[in-house]
Amino acid sequence: MQNKDDFDLQSFLPFLLNQAAEESSLAFQRVYKGRYGMLRNEWRVLFHLGVYGQMTAKEIAERSKMHKTKISRAVQRLAERRYLTRTRDGRDRRSERLALTPAGESVYRDLRSVAEEYDSHLARQFTRGEEALLRMMLRRLAGMG
Template identity: 55%
Template sequence: MALSRCRTPLRLIVVFVTNNDLFAGVSVTDPAQFRLQDFLPYLLNHAAEEAGQGFSRIYKDRYGMLRTEWRVLAHLGQFGPMDATRIGIMARVHKTKISRAVTALQDKRFVTRTLDGDDRRRATLCLTQAGQAAYTDLAAIAQDYDRTLLARLSAEEHAGLLDCLRKLGGDLPKD
């Protein structure tokens, strides 16, 4: 693709980016110097996919779950009953994906959905006994899996990584 054909759209993007508070003070460099393999969002996504791949096989093989189903189960297991909207906000997952995951977890008899008496559009999600057992099993495996991943890092690297990820990740759910 010739850059000369893209000058106007690039200028529009530059105006947008430089007007965004997140990018205030960032200088626009030559696009020819861009290296995807050094782009932080790309690296973070790649690391997350690589790190999560082994664990995703475990919850898929043991319980037939997909990633969003595991995330819903984990949020309910750790934080207790809540509505799907709250899970979506905490997990940063779109409501349609949460809705599909909740339906799949209901089909597996891992989650119950209780309609709110005042607002029938709202429902509280709760783990069933089977859902709690699956969560307990997977949470223990997740802790072991996490320890295995972190064994690749020194204590200093581990602390630094967690600090950086928390800074970049914004507000994470609290215990």
């Protein structure tokens, strides 16, 4: 089917980025969902804690741009499964410090190794230079650059 119009939808960055994001998330999603029954927001919270150590929900929100209600509910589910503990901050008792339990750490380490392998699988399609440029451009587009 040829274009009736000259607009190139398949090159429109918001569209293209969404397609690429969805496609690239799929294989990893199957792992955390299948192995641990986790949702997208849950692995994100888990990874933030695994990577950065203990954080508050607010700090996770700033880094991930997830909405606070998503974080709140993801934290609840992770706490139910004993993947993390919540302890009120002494200085500011509104917030709580979240930290992975040993069980959470172990899930994190398993998923991290899957993530590392999958990431290099994705990157293998490009040259080293292209790959570095891609990450740089994405960080810029994400407002993280």
